[in-house]
């Protein structure tokens with residue numbers, strides 16, 4: 101399993117994560133920040149576990165994020 105971690109409060113709403121992985125990321129209509137679908141909030145972080153084969157797509161989302169607030173661990 102991999103773990104995707106999003107420091108949502110620092111999101112600038114650029115949409116790059118959604119472009120990399122529309123299945124797991126969506127822009128919020130409420131505050132214009134992205135949301136990691138089905139993630140669990142822990143403090144300021146939103147965390148989602150995914151199977152190993154999802155790594156490349158999430159790593160791409162992390163790489164594309166201009167403010168480096170997406171982390172992918174495996």
Ligand code: SF4
Pocket residue numbers: 110111112113114115116117118133134161164165166167168169170
């Ligand atoms: S790529 Fe980063 S800054 Fe841009 S919407 Fe996604 S989390 Fe927010």
